[in-house]
Amino acid sequence: MSEEEMMEEFVDEDEEKLPFAKAEVVRLMKENLDDDKMIRERVKVEMNKFLGDVLKNVCKQLNDYPYTTIEYEMLKESTYPYTNIERINQEKERILLHLEAIKADCNALAMDVQKTLKLKDVVEEDSFVNFSATEEEEEEE
Known part of the structure; x- marks a missing residue:
């Protein structure tokens, strides 16, 4: 990228209407970043x-609430995804691990069914007991 293009990009970004004062956002970023970090202009804008x-x-x-006054509890509920991202990610991980365990159980059950019930179109001899008594067996009793 040439110097002219870079200068045009910076001019375009400066002309953009940003929602907050750029200096305040940069100050807050610097407060929360390590001292050795440098922040590119594009990062500040983004x-x-x-x-x-x-x-x-x-x-x-907040607009989804039918009330005309916004209460603190409404704000807490609306900001929950942003303020509790760590807890949400932990819950997601827990659910994924549980689903993996369920999948493993399902696979084990499927293998058991295939072994014991022989789900095939071909009639195979297996170790199942013949529960229907033949005429000879009935006569012997």
């Missing part, structure tokens, strides 16, 4: 846009 998108999504959920 973080600002991302935070704006999060705010829009939360407000959409």
